[in-house]
Amino acid sequence: MPTAGNLRLLCSRAILLAALLVATQAVRASEPTLERDVLPILTSHCLACHGGVTQKNGLDMRTHAALMQGGKSGAVVVPGESAKSLLWRKIQSDEMPQNDNKISAANKAIVRRWIESGAKSIQVARRFNPPKSADRPASVAKKLDRIIDEKLRAAKIPPSPLADDAEFLRRVTLDITGRIPSAAEAEAFLASKDPNRRAKLIDGLLQQPEYGQNFATEWVNAFRRISMNTTGRRLGMLPDYTQKLGKALHAGRGWDELVRETLAYTGPYTKTTPEPVFTFLNFDMNAEISVPTLTGNLSQVMLGVQLQCAECHNHPYSDWKQTDFWGLAAFFKNLKIVNGGLGDQIDKKTSPGDTVAITIPGGGARNAGKKVPAKFMLGEEPKLDAAKPQRPVFADWLTSRENPFFARAYVNRTWAHFFGRGFVNPLNDFNDANPPSHPEAIDLLAGEFAASGFDVRHLVRCICLTEAYQRTSRPTPENEKDVALFSHMAVKVMSPEMLYDSLCVALEVPEIAAPDEPKLKTVDSESGPQSVRARFVRFFRGISASEDRTEYTFGVPQTLRLMNQANFKDGGKIVGRLLREHPTEPERILDTLFLNTVTRRPDAGERQKYLAFVTRQSTPQLGFNLVLWTLLNSPEFVLNR
Amino acid sequence: MTISSFSRRGWLRSVVAGLTGSHWILPALARAAQAQGARRHKACILLFMNGGASQHHTFTLPEREGQFAPIRTDVPGIQISEHLPRLATQMREWTLIRSMSTGQPDHAVGRELMHTGETPSTVQRPALGNFASDQLGVADFELPNFITINGIGTSGPVFVSRPAYLHPRHAPVEIPNPDSAMDNLISGMTEGQLSDAVALLQASQRRFLAEREVPSARLQQSSHDQALRMMRSDRVRAFDVTREPRQVRDRYGDTDFGKGCLLARRLVEVGVPFVEVVYNGWDDHGDGVAARNIRMRSPVMDCAMSALVEDLKARGLLDSTLVVWMSEFGRTPNFGPGRDSSLGGGHWARAWTTALAGGGIRTGQVIGRVDARGAEPTDRPVSAQDFLATLCAILGIEYTREYETREGRPMSFLRRNARPILELLGS
Structure with a gap:
């Protein structure tokens, strides 16, 4: 019997799915599918008895395959023939569900229509065949646009037009390098008549070291968020690792290789230790490594699945089994903190032919005491040398080209980095009942990513060259409600790192220390946890652990700092420089300040108002200082449009 | 204020009528609701013991094998820990709910549940503080309507009360350090x-x-x-808590929690409707760990909370200010030696304790009973939904009011079947 807790879980899941339905109603194709239309109904009415926890009469209704297999009474779904389908007969007569929570007439009609139309599934294939070689980014982008535009047409949602060059420049510079473009960069780009200027800009940005740093920061933060969510423990900041990873990305090393290195790492804990390993270890020198925590975190970030639910029992609505969870955990069972570093402690009595298996511990889990052999998720049990560390074997499987989870999870995360929303949301929750909004698009990109040797630059080019990415973020009345189909660009919020680096650009200063902040003279001061930048980031990170890039997370204390800290009112270095260089050209100074902050020139009305404002102040320096202050405090600065 | 006190009273009446089918409780409820009519609105100070405070070492000592001695309080029949002597002299101002039964022994899940009434999902839900800001707060109030204090531990944010489908202005303003608020x-x-x-x-x-x-x-x-x-x-x-006289600050204690409580009082005094003060570090795992740690934490709690209630009362604010002491769950009864099974060593959500003071409720009483070990409720189990509905009923928050998400989905704070603890509402 499902426990009360399980039922509650099922209920909240049903609510969630209902929300999903509402959100996607506009785009629902005429033909119902199991995952999008029927599973939500089954989840709230049937899975408590025919799901992962209980399977009455041998019937499991969680997946298309299981439904087609039927239960002890035989087939329950005969595609095309509802009258012959046990599922329909039982729910039509209200014989099922047996409790009072009967299925509504409207929902019954959906189930019937689904059976009649052939009982279709949009389940994402678990087999994955990446192409032999990568395509040209421009042609991948075209294919992506076709997929996205097709969906928009079906939903009768017209896309917004392309962004103008200024909007595009600011967005792509922030997204790729993590900072706004300077006025000089903007002037050069806006003056260009080259028809290929956007593609060239993308290539140029990808050659900057800041590209590597930005992507490394994003990745390390993804791990931080996960480990903070699961353990509530914030980890030590190891910026040297972020820098090292950034350099490796900039050098063009494959993502698979970097992940393998991170996972198989053996050795001391130093500044350049691959931090994600420690992060999902919930690293604490005094604590023991929690293999279940590691397995749960790793499956979320690296595989994009919420496998942790299967720690104690089979997943109630997805078909992850408890053995999938523990089979994966078994690869890490020997992982130990050895001499203050990471290593594998293998029992001396182990011989190479022994089975590598982990015992499910007690404490509430089902099947406690059962030994589960190492097994790849939804895959086979590999032949292992039990006397050797198993992490490298796991890392090889994880990062292999044929593993659909690895490529899809990173592609989804990267898409969300650029679009403010993944194909699958939450980013780490790939499961049958949460299908991607654009399954063909995510598999196309995942295939390209794998075929390119996991070249992150290739992935970024494919994404940034799409029209979908280059559309304006100004919605039209017809598409303003759309959040899932990429009809217009989402407005994203700068991360604290982006905000700091962009403020440095805007003020033309190398760093922004609060006046009362102590100056540190250690090596740490440039990049360490006490560096000016790290402290700024911590303050602006505030209370947020959200992965949603469209969520504004800066509160009143952060706003007050931006408004009132002296650094943001003194004009930085830029106002003085402009006044020296162009003492008689206030329009030019104003234009430059606009370009250097919000990446556009003021319109005629603004120009008049701002210049009048400057003349009202006691000196031009003060006037332009305050102009810069309003620009830095405007939504246009902190939001990535 | 978005609705008048009158209609709020009407709402309370309908809730109660719907629940009981009778009107016997009405006069008491009307009295409770009137307290808020006298002032702008009621206020709430939520004291959140992050990590899961052991009831066995604070307000609900086990009958056998306890580690602290129970002491008598000013209310006959109510005993609490020997290490909370100041609170023991003011139990007439408090009500203990000893039969909290919420079923979620995971930190993150429990925090979400106790703040929003539901376990985490991809649907973002506002928390009690956000609703207080929305329904009790004054729209153009000079200060934020929802303030959290000490909410960022060494481990990052404790819990983020997101406005979700409410207006973004109902996001809390976080004060990580009451010294430089x-x-x-x-x-x-x-x-x-x-x-x-x-x-x-x-x-x-x-x-x-x-x-x-x-x-x-x-x-x-x-x-x-x-x-x-x-x-x-x-x-x-x-x-600025330093504006308080030295002896006042001393009464609250020179601790983050003490200063947080003092700051909360000052904020409520000038009209802030909801302040959450977090006290970090209650996740006491291990044999005897809870006893050792809570002996140290008890004086901190004892000074701060007793001074808070005393000051609110002296200023005539106690009847309109609800003080809530809670965690995300409680701790295990004694299941035998071990990190997670000894007394107070593990998480336990089936029977635990919260405490309420002020707000015009009936105090000096105990709601619910637990068995001799403190493992299961034997009377009046209180779910998270019931608990939050109780707080809402006291504060005058309509927990079934319908809102719409951006996608047009109707939502309300709590479910329609949430049942406020009516015994608390009459005086």
Whole structure:
């Protein structure tokens, strides 16, 4: 019997799915599918008895395959023939569900229509065949646009037009390098008549070291968020690792290789230790490594699945089994903190032919005491040398080209980095009942990513060259409600790192220390946890652990700092420089300040108002200082449009 | 205020009528609701013991094999820990709910449940504080309507009360350190300069919103408006606890929690409707660990909470201010030696304790009973939904009021079948 807790879980899941339905109603194709239309109904009415926890009469209704297999009474779904389908007969007569929570007439009609139309599934294939070689980014982008535009047409949602060059420049510079473009960069780009200027800009940005740093920061933060969510423990900041990873990305090393290195790492804990390993270890020198925590975190970030639910029992609505969870955990069972570093402690009595298996511990889990052999998720049990560390074997499987989870999870995360929303949301929750909004698009990109040797630059080019990415973020009345189909660009919020680096650009200063902040003279001061930048980031990170890039997370204390800290009112270095260089050209100074902050020139009305404002102040320096202050405090600065 | 006290009373009446089918409780409820009519609104100070405070070492000592001695209080029949002597003299102001039964022994899940009434999912839900800001707060109030104190532990944010489908202005303002509660309040510009520059800034906000009406831009705008109101208000003095006389500060204790409670009192005094004060570090795993640690933490709690209730009462604010002491769950009864099974060593959500004071409720009583070990409730189990419904009923928050998400989905704070603890509401 499902426990009360399980039922509650099922209920909240049903609510969630209902929300999903509402959100996607506009785009629902005429033909119902199991995952999008029927599973939500089954989840709230049937899975408590025919799901992962209980399977009455041998019937499991969680997946298309299981439904087609039927239960002890035989087939329950005969595609095309509802009258012959046990599922329909039982729910039509209200014989099922047996409790009072009967299925509504409207929902019954959906189930019937689904059976009649052939009982279709949009389940994402678990087999994955990446192409032999990568395509040209421009042609991948075209294919992506076709997929996205097709969906928009079906939903009768017209896309917004392309962004103008200024909007595009600011967005792509922030997204790729993590900072706004300077006025000089903007002037050069806006003056260009080259028809290929956007593609060239993308290539140029990808050659900057800041590209590597930005992507490394994003990745390390993804791990931080996960480990903070699961353990509530914030980890030590190891910026040297972020820098090292950034350099490796900039050098063009494959993502698979970097992940393998991170996972198989053996050795001391130093500044350049691959931090994600420690992060999902919930690293604490005094604590023991929690293999279940590691397995749960790793499956979320690296595989994009919420496998942790299967720690104690089979997943109630997805078909992850408890053995999938523990089979994966078994690869890490020997992982130990050895001499203050990471290593594998293998029992001396182990011989190479022994089975590598982990015992499910007690404490509430089902099947406690059962030994589960190492097994790849939804895959086979590999032949292992039990006397050797198993992490490298796991890392090889994880990062292999044929593993659909690895490529899809990173592609989804990267898409969300650029679009403010993944194909699958939450980013780490790939499961049958949460299908991607654009399954063909995510598999196309995942295939390209794998075929390119996991070249992150290739992935970024494919994404940034799409029209979908280059559309304006100004919605039209017809598409303003759309959040899932990429009809217009989402407005994203700068991360604290982006905000700091962009403020440095805007003020033309190398760093922004609060006046009362102590100056540190250690090596740490440039990049360490006490560096000016790290402290700024911590303050602006505030209370947020959200992965949603469209969520504004800066509160009143952060706003007050931006408004009132002296650094943001003194004009930085830029106002003085402009006044020296162009003492008689206030329009030019104003234009430059606009370009250097919000990446556009003021319109005629603004120009008049701002210049009048400057003349009202006691000196031009003060006037332009305050102009810069309003620009830095405007939504246009902190939001990535 | 969005609705009048009158209609709120009407709502309370309908809730109770719906629950009991009788009207016997009405006079008491009307009295409880009237307390709020006297002032602008009721206020709430939520004291959150992050990590899961052991009931066995605070308010509900086990009958056998306890580690602390129970002591008598000023209410006959109520005994609490020997290490809470000040609170023991003021139990007539408190009600203990000893039969909390919430079923979620995971930190993150429990925090979400106890703040929003539901376990985490991809649907974002506002928390009690957000609803208090929405329904009790005054829209153009100079200070934030929802403030959290000490909410960022060494381990990052404890719990983030997101406004979700409510207006973004109902996001909490976080004060990580009560010693410097609000920095950067001085503009440095003259009022003339500031107004002139702010006019430009506000034009840029309107321009952005006219083109892109997104929640992030609205929140940017409302943060600015709030910041400006604060910069121009005398009420911000409330943020400065050093304005209190030395002996007052000493009574609360020179601790983060003590200063947090003092700050909360100052904020409620100037009209802030909801303040959450977090006390970190209650996740006491291990044999005897809870006893050792809580012996140290008890005086901190004892001073701060007793001083808070005393001061509220002395200022005539106790009847309109609800003080809530809670965690995300309680701790295990004695299941035998072990990190997670010894007394107080593990998480336990099936029977645990919360405490309420003020708010015009009936105090000096105990709600619910647990078995001799403190493992299961034997009477009046209280779910998270029931608990939050109780707080709402006391504060005058309509927990079944319907809101709409951005996608047009109807939502309410709590479920229709949430049952407030009516025994608390009559006086």
